[in-house]
Amino acid sequence: MTLAHPAPPVHRYLDVLARDDGRTHRVDERVLAATRSTGGRPVARCGRLLVVASLAEPPGPPCPLCAAIP
Numbered sequence: 001m002t003l004a005h006p007a008p009p010v011h012r013y014l015d016v017l018a019r020d021d022g023r024t025h026r027v028d029e030r031v032l033a034a035t036r037s038t039g040g041r042p043v044a045r046c047g048r049l050l051v052v053a054s055l056a057e058p059p060g061p062p063c064p065l066c067a068a069i070p
Ligand SMILES: [Zn+2]
Pocket: 024, 025, 026, 044, 045, 046, 047, 048, 063, 064, 065, 066, 067
């Protein structure tokens, strides 16, 4: 008999374009959902507080710090 281990929580990250630096950062989807409901600004994986650009804007170059975090 083998013990079943519950699957670890899956953290999904979404690409978010920051208006202030023009880069595409990665944001935990739960963080993004929370800030969307409160009107706050999300914090990217790199620790940057983002000013989220319009979804209509084309994506910018990826943030090297966000990309470096596995
Ligand atoms: Zn970043």
